[in-house]
Amino acid sequence: SAVISQKPSRDICQRGTSLTIQCQVDSQVTMMFWYRQQPGQSLTLIATANQGSEATYESGFVIDKFPISRPNLTFSTLTVSNMSPEDSSIYLCSGKEARDTGELFFGEGSRLTVL
Amino acid sequence: GQNIDQPTEMTATEGAIVQINCTYQTSGFNGLFWYQQHAGEAPTFLSYNVLDGLEEKGRFSSFLSRSKGYSYLLLKELQMKDSASYLCAAVDSNYQLIWGAGTKLIIKP
Numbered sequence: 001s002a003v004i005s006q007k008p009s010r011d012i013c014q015r016g017t018s019l020t021i022q023c024q025v026d027s028q029v030t031m032m033f034w035y036r037q038q039p040g041q042s043l044t045l046i047a048t049a050n051q052g053s054e055a056t057y058e059s060g061f062v063i064d065k066f067p068i069s070r071p072n073l074t075f076s077t078l079t080v081s082n083m084s085p086e087d088s089s090i091y092l093c094s095g096k097e098a099r100d101t102g103e104l105f106f107g108e109g110s111r112l113t114v115l
Numbered sequence: 116g117q118n119i120d121q122p123t124e125m126t127a128t129e130g131a132i133v134q135i136n137c138t139y140q141t142s143g144f145n146g147l148f149w150y151q152q153h154a155g156e157a158p159t160f161l162s163y164n165v166l167d168g169l170e171e172k173g174r175f176s177s178f179l180s181r182s183k184g185y186s187y188l189l190l191k192e193l194q195m196k197d198s199a200s201y202l203c204a205a206v207d208s209n210y211q212l213i214w215g216a217g218t219k220l221i222i223k224p
Contacts, residue, residue, distance in 0.1 A: 041216060041217075042202060042214045042215060042216040042217050043158070043202070043204075043214045044214075045211075045212070092157055092158075103148070103160045103163060104148070104160070104212065105160070106157035106158050106159070107157060108156070108157050109156070109157045111155075
């Protein structure tokens with residue numbers, strides 16, 4: 001099974017600043033995703049990170065606010081831009097192997113608190 | 116629209132059995148996942164069902180009825196470490212995961 005590493009694991013940020021979260025997988029997963037999980041709630045998909053091209057964003061999420069890069073198969077970054085307290089959340093990187101219905105693996109999550 | 120329903124919270128006693136239900140409505144269906152998530156940690160995979168019936172894996176079993184749009188996760192011989200949230204997620208026709216809000220399971224001694 002894939003192991004997914006994320007950093008930072010947590011951070012406290014000031015309003016108006018931006019933070020980049022890094023995600024590394026240890027095997028060649030076909031698809032990588034970024035999720036947000038607000039306190040006490042389930043997972044909300046932000047976007048699918050596409051290798052070498054622009055990410056595919058879900059409704060309610062835009063590239064200017066959440067720019068995503070995926071320069072190669074095993075690495076991706078998510079930036080949370082111009083943060084506000086409403087962005088305080090856990091951000092999870094996830095990856096999936098080639099099969100369409102393959103198991104989704106998750107990173108440890110990055111807990112962001114915006115003051 | 117697409118929807119997943121599961122109870123918000125359940126309480127059970129150590130050593131007992133608990134069943135967590137999940138109903139789903141999706142455009143197309145390509146299987147259903149159960150994940151466990153301890154507080155402050157990432158979700159971890161428990162099971163995947165795509166055919167009707169019961170899949171057993173140690174103390175945990177998962178059941179699926181495609182005709183009823185229904186699944187359950189059965190946890191036997193409950194241990195304190197089973198206290199966690201349990202997330203149900205259905206795979207739609209585009210292979211997108213539709214997540215439930217999770218069921219918080221509280222185990223009491």
